[in-house]
Amino acid sequence: MFRRDKVAVFVHGCFWHRHKGCSRSTMPRSNIEYWRAKFAANLKRDREKLSELKKLGWNVVVLWQCEIEADAAKAARRVHSLLTRVRSRSA
Numbered sequence: 396m397f398r399r400d401k402v403a404v405f406v407h408g409c410f411w412h413r414h415k416g417c418s419r420s421t422m423p424r425s426n427i428e429y430w431r432a433k434f435a436a437n438l439k440r441d442r443e444k445l446s447e448l449k450k451l452g453w454n455v456v457v458l459w460q461c462e463i464e465a466d467a468a469k470a471a472r473r474v475h476s477l478l479t480r481v482r483s484r485s486a
């Protein structure tokens with residue numbers, strides 16, 4: 396969180412937050428109904444949290460676990476470029 400700039404950074408685990416098209420976003424083989432409900436609740440909470448923050452004027456960036464593991468520097472650059480944009484806007 397960069398409070399002063401109203402920039403919020405979330406790191407989402409691909410499995411728990413259902414990263415679309417990601418190989419880590421697997422579906423467990425047993426208790427499928429349980430997992431479906433659990434994942435649906437997670438996604439709903441994500442959506443609500445993000446839209447609430449945006450409504451309050453926050454800039455939100457979501458980084459995926461696989462993205463960070465593949466290229467942490469690139470993920471950091473995404474945060475940095477958002478911060479730069481936000482700061483130039485308010486300057």
Ligand SMILES: [Zn+2]
Nearest residue numbers: 409414417461
């Ligand atoms: Zn992923």
